[in-house]
Amino acid sequence: MADTAQQIESSEELAERCQDGDTRAYAALLxxxxxxxxxxxxxxxxxxxxxEDLTQEVFVKxxxxxxxxxxxxxxxxxxxxxxxxxxxxxxxxxxPVEILDENAVSDxxxxxxxxxxxxxxxxxxxxxxxxxxxxxxxxxxxxxxDFQLPQIAESIGTTVLNTKVLLHxxxxxxxxxxxxAGFYHSSP
Numbered sequence: 315m316a317d318t319a320q321q322i323e324s325s326e327e328l329a330e331r332c333q334d335g336d337t338r339a340y341a342a343l344l345x346x347x348x349x350x351x352x353x354x355x356x357x358x359x360x361x362x363x364x365x366e367d368l369t370q371e372v373f374v375k376x377x378x379x380x381x382x383x384x385x386x387x388x389x390x391x392x393x394x395x396x397x398x399x400x401x402x403x404x405x406x407x408x409x410p411v412e413i414l415d416e417n418a419v420s421d422x423x424x425x426x427x428x429x430x431x432x433x434x435x436x437x438x439x440x441x442x443x444x445x446x447x448x449x450x451x452x453x454x455x456x457x458x459x460d461f462q463l464p465q466i467a468e469s470i471g472t473t474v475l476n477t478k479v480l481l482h483x484x485x486x487x488x489x490x491x492x493x494x495a496g497f498y499h500s501s502p
Contacts, residue, residue, distance in 0.1 A: 325389035332380050340380075344373055347390070351397050354454055357439060358401045358447070368404055372397045391461065391469040398451055398469065405447070441491050442484075449484035456481060 323331075323339075325346060331339035351372055356365035375396050383392055442453050448470070455461040455469055467477040 326385050326387075329380060329383050329389050330385040332377075333383070333385070340377060343376075343389070343393075347393055348373070350459060351393065353458065354394065354397055355401055357443060357454060357458075358450065359404065360443065364404065368397075368400050372400050375400065387468070388465055390459070391465045394455065394459070394461075394469045395471065402447070437497065438488070438492065441495065441497070442488055444491065445484060445487055448480060449487060452477060452480045453484050453488065 323342075325343060328339040328343050328346075332343060348369065352365055352369045355368045355372070356362060359365050359368065372393070376393055379396075383389065442450050445453070451470055452466055455466045456463075461469065463474050463477050463481075466481075467474045470477070470480075472480070
């Protein structure tokens with residue numbers, strides 16, 4: 315019964331319990347946000363092992379600084395802010411030279427239409443990774459994390475209006491890159 319109650323609790327409530335020293339609440343936050351933070355970092359960094367290490371680093375930082383979290387605000391943007399800053403520090407320390415292949419084929423045995431759709435999605439995100447880091451971040455937070463504009467603004471430390479501009483420019487730049495690569499197919 316306690317597990318059901320814990321699943322109903324918001325991430326903000328879990329963070330508040332974590333502030334009170336409840337390690338089970340921290341474990342629930344880790345379970346809830348771990349895969350999402352890993353996905354964000356993996357797409358920013360491009361290396362599974364580094365993304366795993368950075369994900370762990372993000373959660374250690376979050377745990378050490380949970381007392382600074384304002385439980386009246388959303389937890390997700392706070393945690394993604396830590397992840398974004400951790401990735402930026404990683405990039406400053408070590409400039410990656412490996413570029414992911416945007417034509418990578420999935421080794422999953424799925425129906426062709428699903429495979430094509432997933433391949434298109436992977437190709438689009440591969441192109442998105444070539445954008446400025448700030449553009450990639452707003453696209454990722456909006457379309458992969460389904461954050462609303464105020465949450466994105468909070469995560470990246472800017473205003474909602476600036477976030478709208480960044481998102482517009484990121485979409486336009488991505489569309490130009492996709493079109494230049496022949497990704498868009500004209501209808502006959």
